[in-house]
Amino acid sequence: MNIVITGVTRGLGRALAEWFIAQGHTVSGCGRSGMVIFELRSTHPEPHNFDAVDVTEPVKVGMWAERILGTHGAPDFLINNAALVNRPSPLWQVPVQEFSKLIDVNIKGVANVIRAFVPAMVEAKRGVIVNLSSGWGRSTSPEVAPYCASKWAIEGLTKALAQELPEGMAAVPLNPGVINTEMLKTCFGESAASYPKAEEWARRAAPFILQLGAKDNGQSLSVPGVPQD
Numbered sequence: 001m002n003i004v005i006t007g008v009t010r011g012l013g014r015a016l017a018e019w020f021i022a023q024g025h026t027v028s029g030c031g032r033s034g035m036v037i038f039e040l041r042s043t044h045p046e047p048h049n050f051d052a053v054d055v056t057e058p059v060k061v062g063m064w065a066e067r068i069l070g071t072h073g074a075p076d077f078l079i080n081n082a083a084l085v086n087r088p089s090p091l092w093q094v095p096v097q098e099f100s101k102l103i104d105v106n107i108k109g110v111a112n113v114i115r116a117f118v119p120a121m122v123e124a125k126r127g128v129i130v131n132l133s134s135g136w137g138r139s140t141s142p143e144v145a146p147y148c149a150s151k152w153a154i155e156g157l158t159k160a161l162a163q164e165l166p167e168g169m170a171a172v173p174l175n176p177g178v179i180n181t182e183m184l185k186t187c188f189g190e191s192a193a194s195y196p197k198a199e200e201w202a203r204r205a206a207p208f209i210l211q212l213g214a215k216d217n218g219q220s221l222s223v224p225g226v227p228q229d
């Protein structure tokens with residue numbers, strides 16, 4: 001399979017990329033950390049592609065997509081994984097810049113990637129778009145209001161997109177469960193360590209993603225067998 005993933009420099013995106021590559025799939029991934037992208041390129045040479053691309057920059061995302069589409073054609077799976085969480089704080093104390101940045105990455109970044117890759121998928125009339133949602137895309141907690149708002153938006157955006165796709169394609173908001181990553185440490189501190197590691201999660205999540213198809217279009221799904229809170 002030909003798989004595009006955003007946010008592959010650490011956490012869930014990195015673990016998915018490593019699992020897919022180990023199973024013989026072709027991965028094209030992006031993230032902002034140039035050093036990690038450089039390392040990924042040398043560990044996983046062509047046909048895999050790793051590029052330093054910030055999903056908030058639509059022109060760069062467009063150029064990235066053009067290159068990947070030119071080499072590999074329309075992806076079988078487009079996984080919008082890159083996201084940020086706000087520093088835990090009551091909404092009225094979240095700085096303007098921090099709120100804007102989170103919306104730019106978590107919502108507008110996803111739309112930028114969709115704008116760049118999905119026309120080729122629609123033309124080919126195949127492929128699955130997986131947008132990483134969250135338990136906090138379906139419920140709420142205090143001190144993460146911007147993040148909750150962004151993930152509820154992802155649920156709505158994805159379900160509306162699902163209604164626009166030609167038959168045979170799918171768009172799915174996917175709640176990964178709760179996994180011990182840098183993002184979780186920002187929210188849970190030390191207790192993040194009691195949750196599964198990203199590599200362990202990917203062993204469940206990656207095969208679950210690969211079996212998604214038209215039957216799942218527009219469904220809010222969760223990775224089975226992963227703690228949900």
Ligand SMILES: NC(=O)c1ccc[n+]([C@@H]2O[C@H](COP(=O)([O-])OP(=O)(O)OC[C@H]3O[C@@H](n4cnc5c(N)ncnc54)[C@H](OP(=O)(O)O)[C@@H]3O)[C@@H](O)[C@H]2O)c1
Nearest residue numbers: 007009010011012032033054055082083132178179181183
């Ligand atoms: N961990 C959990 O328990 C959990 C629970 C529910 C939902 N999720 C969702 O799962 C996804 C992955 O989360 P995670 O826990 O793996 O987070 P993470 O460890 O913080 O990793 C986030 C990834 O996104 C990339 N990224 C951030 N901003 C970016 C940008 N502007 N452009 C390109 N890449 C960017 C980061 O790379 P750079 O910094 O190099 O750009 C990094 O590779 C997110 O959508 C998150 O909301 C996670």
